Every structure is written in C-alpha cells, then in structure tokens.
Amino acid sequence: MADEQNPQLPLGDGGNGDIGPGAANILPINVEEEMRRSYLDYSMSVIIGRALPDVRDGFKPVHRRILYTMHEMGLQYNKKYTKCAKVVGQAMGQYHPHGDSAIYDALVRLAQPFSMRYPLVDGQGNFGSVDGDPPAAMRYTECRMMRVAGELLADIDQETVDFVPNYDESTYEPSVLPTRIPNLIINGANGIAVGMATNIPPHNLTEVVNAAIEMVNNPHAGLAEVLKHVQGPDFPTGGFIYGRSGIAQAYKTGRGRFLMRAKCAIENLTQGRQAIIVSEIPYQVNKNTLIKRIAELVNDKTIDDISDVRDESDRDGMRIVIELKRGAEPQIVLNQLYKHTQMQESFSMIFLAVVNGQPRELSLPDAIRHFIDHRIDVVRRRTAFLLRKAREREHILIGYQIALDHLDQVIRIIRGSNSRADARENLFQFFSGKTITVGDQALKGVTLDPAKYAIDPATLIAPTLTLSYRQIDAILELQLYRLTQLSIDELLKELADVRDRIAEYESILASEKKLRSVIVKELEAIRKDYGDERRTEIIDEAAELKLEDLIADEQVAVTVSHQGYLKRTPISTYRQQRRGGQGRTGMKTRDEDFVSQLIVESTHAYLLCFTNTGRVYWLKVYEIPDVGAAGKGKSIQSLLSLQPGETVRTILGVRNLEEEGKYIFFATRNGTVKKTPLKDFSNVMSRGIIAIGLDEEDELVGARITDGKQIVFLATHEGMAIRFDEEDVRSMGRPARGVRGIELGKNDYVVGIAVTPKERKNENGVSCPCLILSVTENGYGKRTDVDEYRLQSRGGKGVINVKTTARNGKVSSIQLVDETSELMIISQYGKIIRIDTKTIREAGRSTQGVKLLTLEEDDKVAAAVVIPPEEAKQEQENGTLLQ
Template sequence: MSSDVPDPTDVEARAVENVRIEDEMEQSYIDYAMSVIAGRALPDVRDGLKPVHRRILYAMHEMGVTSRSSHRKSSSIVGETMGDYHPHGDSAIYDTLVRMAQDFSMRYPLVDGQGNFGSMDGDPAAAPRYTEARMAAVSEELLEDIDKDTVDFSSNYDDRLQEPDVLPSAFPNLLVNGSSGIAVGMSTNIPPHNLGEVIDATIELIDDPDATVEDLMEHVKGPDFPTGANIVGRDAIYSAYKTGRGRIRVRAEFEVEEWKNGRERIVITELPYQENKARLVERIAEDVNEGDIEGISDLRDESDRDGVRIVVECKRGANVEVVKNKLLENHLEKTFGVINLALVDGQPQVLSLKETLEEYIAHRREVVRRRSEYDLAEAEDRAHILEGRLKAVENAEDVVDLIRNSETRDDAKAALQEAYDFSAEQATHIVRMQLGSLTSMEAAEIEDEYEDVQAEIERLTSILESEQELLAVIKDELSEIKDEYDDDRRTSIIEDQGTVTHEDLIPEEEVFVVMTEDDYVKRMPISQFDPQGRGGKGIIGADVKEDDRVATVFRANTHDYLLCFTNQGKVYQLKTYEIPEMGRTARGKSAVNILDLDPGEDITAIVDTDAFGDDEFVTMATRHGYVKRTAGSEFDNIRSTGIIAADLQEGDELVDVEVTDGTKDLVIASENGMTIRFDEDEVRAMGRNARGVNGIDLQGDDAVAGLVATDEGDEQDLLTVTQNGYGKRTPLSEYRTQSRYGKGLIDIKTGERNGPVTTAKAVSADDQLVMMSERGQIVRTRVDEISTVGRNTMGVIVMDVDDGDAVASVDVVPAAVSEADDDGEDEDEDEGQNEDTETVEADAAN
C-alpha cells in the first residue's frame, strides 16, 4: 500500500467514554429483558395477543386467508409471516400457528386447521408442508375494522411495510383464550374463560363502573377450560380475580360404573387443562406396577375423536373409594397457577379481573371512536359528492351544454366551478358522470342515497358527541358477538369432595320469617304454630323491644332464594337458611348482619325466585297508586348491596309485589277499602329504573294497601284484613274488570271499629292464614273459618287484637303446605280463642 494512502483503521475516535463494566452489563441486560418482555413473551391486555400471534393473524388477513376462503398451506402462511413481519425462526411461527388451531389448547381456536395438528397425547403436528390452515371466524372479529384507522401501525422490521401495534379486538380475547409465557424474571399464566360470561361481565362493568370483583363474578363463574374437567372450590377463583394471582385446583371428570361379575370400574371422561393424556396413563400404570396403587386389574385408553375415555378396571372385592382417592391424590388433580400478567401501555402489570376488563373497555372505546371518525369523514365526503350530483341533475341541460362546449376536461371543470359554485371534487365527479345518470330514476336513487348518508352522518355524530351512545355501540357489538359464538360452559365448579356444604346441614322445611320495623329478623318452623279458629288472640311469635313493632311475616322454605323488596324501591337477594332460627319469644337478629339495608329501609314484599319462569314479570304497586311490570330476568344478578327495583317519587313507598305472566288481572286494594281490577296488559313492561304508571285514582289521604294477581276465570276469593283484626273474603268474580287508573269499587267498609285495610290476598278455602300483630302475637287459622260475604261489608273478627296493638302482616300458607304440616289431622282450637266472636252484618248495598 502506498505511503500516501491513509490506513482506514488508523482513525482517531471522536470521543471516548469510560464506563463501569457492571453498569454496562446491567443496562444491556435490562434492554434485553424488556425486549423479551414486550416483544415476545407477554400478551397485550387490549387484544390478548403476543407479537407472533398478532403477526400471523395479520399476515393471513393480508393474504386473504379468511374463514370464507379455501385453506392455504401452513408453510405459505409461515413464510409470509416470517418474510414480512416476524424475522425469527419458522419453527417458532409454526408452533404458534399449530397451537392456535388446537381445540384442546384454545377455548375458541383462532385458526381453522386441516390435517394433523397434534393431539392431547403430546403427538406433534405434521410438517407445515402437509397441513393447511385459514382464519377461524372468531379471529376475524379481532381484525374487524382494522382498515378504518382504528389502531396505530408501526413499520415492520425492514421499514418496508406497516404492521398493527394491536388489533381492534371486538371481544376481550385475553380472558377468553387466556395466555401463557415466560419472560425474563416474570411469567404469565392466564386461564381461558367462557366468551358469553366474559362479555356479560364487560357489559356489567360498562353499565356500572363501580361494580366490584364480586359483582363481576356473578357473570364470570370461573375459568372455562377447553378440556372441561372441574374446578374444586371457589375461594381460589375469587383470590385470582381479586389479586391477579391464585392457585386453582382442577380435577378430572370421572364416574364409577358397575361392571360385570359385581366388579366396578372408574371411567375418566375429561382431563385437567394441558394434561398429557398418554403420559397420564403411563404414570398410572407405573404406580400400579410399583404397588403404589392397589386394586386395579386393567387400564385402557378408549379415547377417540368424540372425546376422552380412560377406563380403570378394579379387581373383585377392591375398595373403589380407596382406588379413586389414590388416583385423585396423584394423577387426576393438578394445580393451575393463575398469574394475570399482561402489558399495559407497554409495561408488565398484574391485573385483577376488574382491571383487565377496564383496560379492554378503554381500548374498545378508542377503537369505536376512531372508527366513527373515519366513517364520518367518508360519509361527509360522499354527501358532498351527492350534493354536487343533485345540483347537476337539477340543471342537467345547462350542465351538458357547458361540458359539450368546453374544449378540454379541465376547461369543463373550471366552467362548472364558476357557473355553479362546485368544488373541485364535485366538478371532477360531474365531468366523469355518464349521461345515463341524468335520468329521473337515477336522480331518485341519488336523493335516496343522500338521505341515507345524512342519516348515517347524524348517527356517527351522536356517537362521537355522546359517551353513552358510544358505550351503547360497544355493548351492542359485544352482544352480537355473544349471540354468534357463545356456548355452554365446559368446566364445572364443585365443592371439595368429601366435604359437606353448609346448605347440606340445613333441613328443608317450611318456616315463618318475622321482621320488625327496627330490622330484627328470625325464622321459626311452621310446625310450632297449630291452626286455630277464627278470632283468637294467638300466641307470642316475637318479643319485640320497646318502640319497635312487627313489620312483616311471610312463609318460606329454608332452601328458597328470596327477593326481598323494600319500601324504598330496592331489592335484595337472600337464602332463607341465612336467617337465624330462633324461638317464639326471641327478638331476632339485626338484619344489617344479613342484608345491607339503608336507614329507614323496611322489607315490604318477598318473592320466591323459584316462582320465576322464562316469560314472567315482577309486578309492583306503590303507596301512591303507581304500578309497574319488569321482566323477571332483570333480577337475575343482584349485588349484595341490592339493586333498584323501582324509581319512587319523594314520599312514595313500595307496598306489594306479585309474580305475573302477562295474562293476569291485577287487583289493587286501598287502605280506605276501595279496589280496582284491570288487565295486566294495561301496564307495559319497563326497566328497573322506571317509576311505573298510575294504577288507581286514590281519593283524599287514601293509600294502597296491597296488590293481587288473579286469572280471569279464577275461582279464588279476595281476602281483605284490616288493622283492628277484621277481615272478609269475597269471590273475585264480584270485582268486575275496569280500565286502569279508575276510582274502583267499594271492597270493605272501613271505620273506627275495624280500621284501615292492612293487606289483601288471593286465597282458596283450603289455604291457611298467618297473621301477626305489631306487638308480636301470631295466629295461624284456616281460610274457611272466614265466611264468604259480599263486597260492601265490614267483615268479621279474624284476630283478637288488644288495645294499642294492630295487625301488622298477613301471609297465606297454601293448602299443599298446610296439609303436609298438619299431617291430615284436625287440630283443636287454641285455648286463647275468643268464643264470642262477633259477625258484623252487611249494612250497605254495592
């Protein structure tokens, strides 16, 4: 080399920086760790995908390999993904593609595979040149509207193409399909869930941003694994959803079958998630051969394409319970460690169930907003063009002449802009129009399209201007996806085998539940109260404290789920056995320990949820005469703090509730003795937050006392009971049907002697009544003890009420229940019965 040519290696450094080796290693390792965390191992909370999953789906989208296209060779998909978006080994891409196609790995597979994609036995998939794939229909929902500027894009690895940073994701895929991965210093393990349950929880959180994890768990019962099996216990599920971490026990589904020659066998039909079936059978066989499990004579894997079936045959005389427990202890149960770790704004974060859904809702809100802006711009551009076309049609002859007399297209455009004030875009479009577009039929089509575009502009504008409208769009789209892809749960949630639940310890029996105005509550067996004759004082049913009084008494079964409606228009859910059982002379337990009642809130009506059918309604009446119907399904999920049942006016109270089916007649009774009967259809069904409609035109200081639902041809009687213990029953047929919001008919004459009406009930002659006074006296009597009379009477004494006391509540014990309790025997009258009961004759005409 010539001495005149400089040595290229002999170049002086512009700057030399001295660093500590440990600092450089630390920073380099952090950079590497974050690259693995964000670029490979952890899913994004918004779409639930890692980069490799996202790139495979986007590559298939760009290739047109959708669920409606034919299958494409897996090697082609892998090659496109690797060449355009994911510059890593083809084996890593293919392994990911294979897992997305396995119905035993993904709860809702994102890839529709054709060929050998592996098995639960751990068999590997065939080579990519032998298998074919296309997108599954559900995965297209993840990419829906991606071409409408809904998400951000970044340059691919060689700056040649653009790839999405995240997918629009029309459903919460992170929870629905779960995810697992090991990063540097951290790992994630998110179980799959049922799509319908997750969507219901998402909608619940949209409607009520203050919903707790407990509220969301009313919808998301727990993980739902593609292989089914059972989750043992609920505490671990709650912990995982509350904190983002938990250890869930998953147990195989099996049953013990009687077999030939008196022998038994255990048949396993579902395995814990990610269990290798072949390896499981091998481990059981090894334990049998080594003597760790005794009593097994044969072990076979009879599984096929229809499902898992592993048969464990027991020896003659073997204790099958011991064999079963050994299998559970060592083989049929495993722990799934939940670590709900995902990327939030590029940073790893452990999330609770609520936080995960909140992040998804925020993402979806942004997607819908950007999509609406894109569609609005498109619609406005189209409306602008249509306005030009309409003006051109109106001046068709002049426009044609102007264009024909122009030397060039540019001259024609300029002339149109000058003559008709067209924009450049409108002029360009008009010059390109065909003469056939100027016909009257074409003009009508343009006008129709213009009206449709204007309507679309209004819709999109309302979405962008109203947060509620935007959230409504999100809920509607989620509901549509649920309708399309929802299926039944595969994984059951069971109590720990061998344990007895609290409910199992509670005998199933009919009881009376007593509540006081100061919210003391207790239950007592019906058997403690023998039937008496009409007019007795009864016996002590509750020892109320001074200044307190009984508010209500009702009959229930200890295993019933009850809806407790309060005077303030709220409803709570309660299991009867959760109410403490106490003796007759006990005061009861404060209801705040059982129900989260507000100050001044009293339970005024109880509905047994077992009474609900698919098309039934909860019909309510308020003290001021309003009545409303709400579908029973609106009360399926009730929080521990209660939910609103009716929106009451100031000073109004909820008085009574009935379960109806749309075919009933409603009878409203007032305190001053008036009743009105009208068809249930006159009260339209409405939501929980509605106030209702006028049911009865109350006069003066009158108020509603009760509500009765009856059939048009009902042979029952209307029982009316007043505050001073008087009552009567009159055939319901004597109450003619009227229009809603009338004054009604006279039902009972009220005055100082019998007092205002306390309640009204529909009864049959074989039923029994339970009446309780404000001071705690309780009477159980037969309905047939009360004579049938006409409407306009004062009634007879049905309960001997002391001075200063009053009837607080009346409940009906149906004939079937009372007969079972009485065991078919006639009871003697109670010693406290009043022998000189007085009957007040009717003294007025109808």
C-alpha cells in the first residue's frame, strides 16, 4: 500500500526516503488466500489430530495418548490404582498439550460401562452415571488399565508401529497402537470435525472377530459373508434394535439409521392394575431425563393411563416402574411412550474414519479389512523384530558353545591377560587362528569349522569361522556357575530352541498363508478371552397395537362447549322425548359456558375440525374422552394444537381421506363459498393447515362433504336463503378465497349451509321429499321442502326462508332432514332434546314455525344436529327408544 502523500513511496516512508525498521521484511499477501489456506490447515488439524478416529486402532489422539501414558506408568490391570490426576498430568505434559479437563473427560468415558461396550480403563471412584451425574474431580478418582486394554498395546515394544516425536520433540509417542482387537468397530466412536462428523455404533466382539477371521481366511469375502456373523450394533446399555431393514444397506454404504427401543416387561401389581418395568434403555439416553419426560407427559395429560413413575434402580441393575391406571392397556401406553419419549430413539450411523491420513466413509467389510491389513503389518514387523533378536541370541550362544569347546584355552588366556581389554584382544586373536603369547607361554590359535556349529558359511564375513567382539564380550561376562555340566546342557538346549524359532519366524515371513494363520490364532485367543453374548436384541418390525384396534365401531355424540371442552357419549344415552318436552342435561357447564356444537359420528372416523380462521385439524373420534352424558369433557386445547383466537366451527366425519371425487364445500359468514378436493386434506399434520383463505372480518361458518354435483343451500340470520348448483363453483386449492355465494343485506350474515342431491329418489325409484329444517333462537322450528326454494345462480339475494319475529327470534341453524330423521337440539345452558322430525309440522317458506324446545327466559338454541337414521333404527330394535 502506498503512502497517501506520495503514492510512489512504500508504506512507512516518511517522505524523506527513510524506511522504518523492519519494513523491508513486510510482504504483501492476499487476505482471501491466507484465510483459505489457514482455515484449511485448521480444518485438517481438527479432522486428523482431534475429532476423527484412526481406522486401525479406533482411537483419536487423546485416547491413544492416555492409554500409552498408562502403559508407560505400568498401570496394568493387575497393578495398583493410581490417581487420575497423575495420569492426566503425565499425558498433558508428555504428549497432549491441551486442557486437563479435555483429557480427563476422555479418560472418564473410557471407564464408563454405559458408554463403552468394552471399557478400557478400570476406574475406582465416581465416574458418572447413566443418570447424567458428572464424575468426581480427578484428584478423587483412581484408575488403571482394563485387561482388554493390554491387547491394544501388546507388542508395542517390538518395533510393530512407528514412533513420532511428541509436540516438543522431547520424547516419542506411537503414531498408532498395535491393537489385536478391532477397537473401532467394537467400541464405536463419535466426533464432530470441520464439515464432517462420525458416529460409529459399538458392536459385539465375538461377532466382529468371527467376521474378521472369515475375511483373514478369505481375503475376497464381502458384505454377505460379514453379515453371516455380524447381526447389527450391540449397545452397552442393551435394549432392542427395532427392525432389521436397512442394516445391510447401512453396512454397505457406511451410512444408515437404527431404531433403538427400551427393553420393557409387563408386571401385575394388584387385581386389574399393571405396571411397565423398564430394565434397559437406548444407548446414550439419560435415565433421569427420560423419567422427567414421562412425568411431564402425565402432567400435561398427553398420556392419561399412567398413575405413577418411579426409579427403583440399584446396584443389581436398572428398574424404572411405570404404574398404570386400572383397566389401562399396557401395549397402547408403551406405543405412546415410544412415540413421545426417548424410550424409542434413533441412531444415525456415519462410519467415517481416518485412512492413510485422509477421512473416508467406510463400509463394514472395508473397516474390517483395514484392521486386518494393520494386523498383517504389525505381525510382519513383530516377526522381523523377533527374528533379528533370535539371530542375535543365536550368535551369542554359538560363542558360548565355541568357548565351552575350548574352555581350558579360554581360561588360560583370561588368567594370563593383564586386563579385560587385553583378554578381549587375546581371545579374538586366538580364535582367528593366530598364535599368541600369554605371559611366557605361546598358544597356537585355532581355526574353527562352520559346519561343526551348524552355521551357514554364507553368513560369515571371513572364509573361516571367527568369534566376534560381541561374542567375546559375552564370554568374558559368563558367570562361573554356567560352566557346570547342567548349565552347559541348558545353553545347548537354548541354542536348539532359538534355531527352531528362527526357522519359524523365517517361514512366517516367507509365507502369506502362515502369517495369516498367526493372525487367526491370535483372534481366536481374543475371542476366547473377551468374547461375550449380545446385549442388544434385534427384533422384527411388527404392526403396532393402536387404540383404534380396541375401540368398538359405534356412533357417538361429540359435543363442544363454547369455552372449548370436548367429549363423546354414545347417542343411546339420550332418550327420545315428545315435541315440546323439557329435555335433559347433556353436559355440565359453568355459568359462563355453554354448548356451542354437537356432531354425531363413528368412533373410527377422522374428524376434520375446521376453525373460524379457515384452518383444519385432524382428530380421531376415539381420541376424545368418553366421560358420560353429564361430564364436562376435555379441553380441546389438549387435543388440537389450536392457534390463539381459534375456535372450532365445523367438524366433519370422514373414513377415507383419499377418496376420489369427493370435495369439501365451504361457506363463510360474509357469504363466500368454495370447494376443494377431499384428498387435499389427506396429509394429516398435528399443527393443522390452511383450508380456505379468508378476508379480514370474515370467518368460516360451515363446511360439507359433496360429490361436486349437488345443490347448495345457504341460510342467513335474518331469514333469507339461496339455492344454487354446486357446479357453478369451480374446484380450487386450499389457500384460495372462493367466490360469492349470496348477496347479504345490511347486518345480515350466513348461519348455515346444506347440500342436496339433484336426483332425490329412493331404492324403488320413487321421488323422496327433501326438507330443510330451520331452527330459530327461541326454540321454534319448521320443515320446508327444498323445492319451495327456486334454483338461482350463485351470488343472488335469495328468497325468504323464515319469517323472523320477536316470538320465534332470528334463525339459529338449519338442517337437512327427511321423514325418518331424528333431531338433537342443544341450548346454550346445556339442555338437550331428541325429537322425531316427522312430528314437526311441514310449513311454507314465509312462516314462523312451531315450538320444539321449551327454554328459560334468557336461554337460546346453540345447535341442532340430525341423528343418522340407521343408528336410530338400531336403537329402536334394541328397545332403547322411549316415547
């Protein structure tokens, strides 16, 4: 960048040509390139050096360094415990220059039996719990390695792996552990790096080792052979894996999803009362949080059939007791718990590990194959190391053998030498065939025959056998008791044994098959010592038992109060009375509350609940509580996720939401109408969806199910009505606002909608009358044939429906009836009457009607609903209808 005063001068020039100190070392860089390079370096550092495990030993650097530190400190499984603080300090000071809390957290996880399928650290003290309790501070806890951890470090001192300088190059650490067990697979791993993550589930050691043995013997084995041995993940907390579908695909691609479930049993407490006993929970689920969640569901009335939840876990195992109410169905409660709690949890597998310094997603066979390749490398390097050591020992033992064959000369030379160095040189010269002088005596050197000592002449430096200085040093250090005949025999026997081992090592290095057989034997020993039974059981998916399966398919009356209380009651509860009767109490309400809606439907039907704001919610009739005829019911807010200010206006019963050729026809308060295909509402969503778009100050009045070719009837509060062909209204999508249905007068609004077929004929082809029953606020009503209302085009003003006066009041509602219909009328104060509609006089359009229900002075009609004729007929046959 140039100076602002003189663009030709470099930065730091004061204008006189002088450049500030150090300015000559400033280099211009591109910030974008520097950020890209630095972030890439950081990303790779996190990926390789912190977050992802190595495919060979399954460890991140911190875990590898912790175990190597414990190995150096001699904390084997059969040694005494040592303070965790000491291990953490040693690991941090020598190998892992990060925070002590990070190291201690990693050490704690290695010791937790609910986190690790095969724990590697034996902890003494508080190392946390499945309830989420934190571990004690590192100064209080002690640790040592588990026996299985020793298999991860076996042969590490035999040049089996590469050692690299530590962070300050003061010592060396292993780049990988020479593990004998496939730790990555049996213990799993999880970690989040930059732009990638890994989440490997734990597996059963016996199954994985069996699969590894299969692949060692058959290098071309694939997923099919592996799946013969590996059933699926095996979690330390047990439980179930629900469903086998997807396991093979997950192991093939390295990505998949497993559904975990708690292990439960049903116990009988007392007569009629049962309890669900949870003995195992899904992996990585907090037991205490699970119990709190169940309690919340009970308090929120989401699950009604639970009376108590308590934790009875102890040192013998987990035991969560969920007591059920009398008569509750345990399987249904279990299904609800699976749905709403972590008793059912998914595990998303991402089999990502570092392979040759690069992160790679692996299939299960690839992961096992990389472990086998690592074992081949370790065994080959170990064999080469042992071969070298055996040859070195053979070299010393041959020197002993030669010395023992010439023992008298050796003793004479040593006694006649002035010093150790003099004796060393005299022995070397003597066994080189040269004549030497010891004191005043001359000794003729010897020439040795290689064949006598079974030495390959090709390995000799000189043509004839001579002793090396290493052999001579060993002879000089030979203790006198080794000169006994017994010791001489032992030396010769050791030499034979060493030569046998050399031959064995050479054969292993020369034969791939033999090397693989060594690996198989070691894997079999691992399986024998550490193999165990599966803890997680894999079960097939089964059709869940739903509440619907236990509910009888019958007609019920569903009532909704003005303040949102909902209940269902068998319609047989209400006895039929004569016209003008006093009725009976159908719902106990508060003084300020009243019944606003009533609908009759099957218990197995869907209820499409349309609200005043134009939204629709779904509800199964059987989900509504049956609390008896006089019960208050349940708040609709606990059954539907209504938005603030929403009230349910229309409830339609539907058995098949996918039925073709069916429509929902809407009518709004301001006279707008619209029809939408029924299948547009088949995607059931608990939060509800928009059913019709509404203008401001408009709201939904009613909705009906049609076949798209019916006649629509709209009635208004002031006693007007219009009748038009449904085909005048084209089909529209859910968010559409619709078209004008009726032109309203001042202060008038739509109160009801009815639909009638164009052809009204019975089974015998005889024309059937279709009547509109209009009910007014003061309990009056009349029946009028729909043909009395002339067919018009939609959008007109309509004709008179009811002559409204102070005596009968404004129109409250309308219903479509025939000669077999029965009517239920409900008042705002909760009075209900059931009437045979044929007892109501048929009248023309411009009449006031007759009294249907005797009301108190300030009571009004809230709703009127027609009972299906087949239900009324069935009750009559059962003798439940009273005249």
